[in-house]
Structures are given as C-alpha cells and as structure tokens.
Amino acid sequence: MSQDYKFSIREVSEICHIPSKTLRYYDEIELVVPEFRDEVSRYRYYSKDQLITLCIVRKLRTMDFGLKEIQSIIKGNKADDLEKNIETKLTDLLDEINCLQKKYAATSAFLQRLKTGVDFLNIKEDLNIEGITIEEIPEANLVYTRKTMTNYSNVEVSVYRWVEIIDLCEKMNLKNKGTIFVTYYCNPLEQFLYTDTDIEFGITVESVGDDDCFRPFGNFTAATAIHVGNYADIIHTHIRLVQWINQNQYKIIGPVSEEFIISPLDINNIDEHVTKIIIPIEKKNQK
Numbered sequence: 001m002s003q004d005y006k007f008s009i010r011e012v013s014e015i016c017h018i019p020s021k022t023l024r025y026y027d028e029i030e031l032v033v034p035e036f037r038d039e040v041s042r043y044r045y046y047s048k049d050q051l052i053t054l055c056i057v058r059k060l061r062t063m064d065f066g067l068k069e070i071q072s073i074i075k076g077n078k079a080d081d082l083e084k085n086i087e088t089k090l091t092d093l094l095d096e097i098n099c100l101q102k103k104y105a106a107t108s109a110f111l112q113r114l115k116t117g118v119d120f121l122n123i124k125e126d127l128n129i130e131g132i133t134i135e136e137i138p139e140a141n142l143v144y145t146r147k148t149m150t151n152y153s154n155v156e157v158s159v160y161r162w163v164e165i166i167d168l169c170e171k172m173n174l175k176n177k178g179t180i181f182v183t184y185y186c187n188p189l190e191q192f193l194y195t196d197t198d199i200e201f202g203i204t205v206e207s208v209g210d211d212d213c214f215r216p217f218g219n220f221t222a223a224t225a226i227h228v229g230n231y232a233d234i235i236h237t238h239i240r241l242v243q244w245i246n247q248n249q250y251k252i253i254g255p256v257s258e259e260f261i262i263s264p265l266d267i268n269n270i271d272e273h274v275t276k277i278i279i280p281i282e283k284k285n286q287k
Helices: 008-014 021-030 049-064 067-076 079-122 124-129 159-171 231-248
Strands: 044-047 133-135 140-152 176-184 193-203 214-217 220-228 250-252 256-264 275-282
Touching: 008 021, 008 044, 008 049, 021 049, 044 049, 044 220, 049 067, 067 079, 079 124, 079 176, 079 256, 079 275, 133 231, 133 275, 140 159, 140 176, 159 176, 159 193, 220 231, 231 250, 231 275, 250 256
Parallel strands: none
Antiparallel strands: 133 220, 140 193, 140 214, 176 193, 176 256, 220 275, 250 275, 256 275
8 A cells, every 4th residue: 555545643643633642542442453564663554544434433522422332333334323323322412411401500599599698698787686578479389398297396407308308309300499498387486396396398499290299389478587697596586577477467377487598508607507487477457
C-alpha cells in the first residue's frame, strides 16, 4: 500500500481530533488496532479505512455510547443493528433528561425556599415582636402519610417521618417542590402534651395521581406566624398565634400546620431554622 494511505498516530490524532493517549488505549483494548507496522522503525500506522472507523467511534462517543457498545457496533457493521442501538440510546438519554429535569426542579424549589428563609432571617427581630399575618393560603398538591404517633410532643422534627415522605415521593417518581408541611389533627397545642397525636407529613408535588396518598392543601384563609430559631422553642410561637386569634375575634376552623421553610434537614444550625405556622380561621359572627 502507498505511504499516502498510512497514517501515524500523530497524524490520526490531528485528523480525527482524538488524543494520542486515547488512540493507544483503543489499541490496547483492541477497539482499533493499527493495521501496519514498519519492520525497521517498528512504528505503527493506521489505514484510511481505520480513520473512517475512528471517526465513527468519535461520533458514537459524543452520543455517550460506552466502549463495549461501540466495539459491538463496529464489529457488527450493520445499519439495522446501528439503528436499534441508536433507538435504545435515545431512550436512555430521555430517561437521563427526565432525571435531570427532576433534579433541576427540586434544586430550584430548594433555592426559592432558602431565599424566602433568608429574607425572614434578615428581619427576625421584627418577627419576634409581632409577625402575625392574615393571608390566603394558595392551593397546592400534596403527597402525604398520616399516622398516629404515640406519646408525641412537638419539640423536635421526626426524622423517620420526614425521610419516609421523601422516599415515597421518589418511589412514585414524582417531581417534588421540596416544601414539607406537617399537619396536626388535634386541638391546637395538644401536639405538645405527650399524647397520642394524629400527624400528617406532606410534601408539595407538581401533579397528583389516583392513590389515597394525594390531596390538595390550602385554598383557605389562615393566621400565620414565622418562627425563627430552635424548633424546640416553637411552642411559644404557637401560643402567641392562638392567643392573637382569640383576642382578635377569629375562630379556628381547621387543623394547625407547619411549613418548613429552612428545616433542620436543610442546615444543621438551629439559629437559622425558619418555620411557618398556619392556622385556618374565619371571623366570629358579629352580634
């Protein structure tokens, strides 16, 4: 064969834009082995056909094919086999895209919660003085678990229940928005009295299914207060909010909820935890 159709490793590297180290590795695993060897210099050379093969390898690598997959494709050298491999790869890539979209949505929601929490941290002195608001709670979709917890006292976050709801969300392949609500199906403040308490842990999700673990949350008027700092002290903010409701001619019409804006599972600094207490209310009848 003419010398014009023999290409050194350096030439192949420049033509195909593949590092020499990679070419030597391809040789080592017998993916593309140089076809010629100079008997005098012992230098190895690639043929023109092998340049084409290396271009195919490079293209398949950009599509995220593994070397074993590429080796099988090159060995088979059939268009219909290549078509099947490409179809399979597209399915894999679509799964990766969906996974990345879920991660992006969860990370974006986390960032928004942090921004909200940091805003409250910057005005925490004002919140401790008053910080009570009447607001309309927008409707959101929840996936939730609801169980009775024995001898319960709301002085710390139940890590087990927290992890359980996150795992359920992942198991059902849901895009969660990252906000966790804990709802107490008892009289206000009873969750602090070491009684058997019916408690719901829910996390906001983009869409709901037909299972019993989905429900809407919100779409009501509520009195809210922000608790900044140690969750073990949140009882004082609950008491202040309940007293405010009674003193301002409102009545409680639904279970108390807590929204974790910056939670103990977000940052391990009790001074920077931010929790929103939500109590559904309506105005007492005026006589």
